[in-house]
Amino acid sequence: MKHYAYYIDSPTEEVHEAECPNMPAANKINLGTHATAVKAVKAAISKGYTNANGCDHCCSGAHKK
Numbered sequence: 001m002k003h004y005a006y007y008i009d010s011p012t013e014e015v016h017e018a019e020c021p022n023m024p025a026a027n028k029i030n031l032g033t034h035a036t037a038v039k040a041v042k043a044a045i046s047k048g049y050t051n052a053n054g055c056d057h058c059c060s061g062a063h064k065k
């Protein structure tokens with residue numbers, strides 16, 4: 001399975017794949033590489049981003065809101 005690098009937009013706690021066009025230019029925190037967006041969101045939560053949510057463009061499988 002291919003792993004992608006994920007980032008979280010720190011002010012909004014939205015998680016993006018590295019190649020997402022909606023990736024913010026600033027305030028992004030590297031979450032490392034994960035097999036799925038759901039795992040990336042869980043990793044973000046474990047880092048203290050308790051409202052972490054997948055971007056509806058690139059991480060629809062992890063988009064909750």
Ligand SMILES: [Zn+2]
Pocket residue numbers: 015016017020021022023055056057058059
């Ligand atoms: Zn995105």
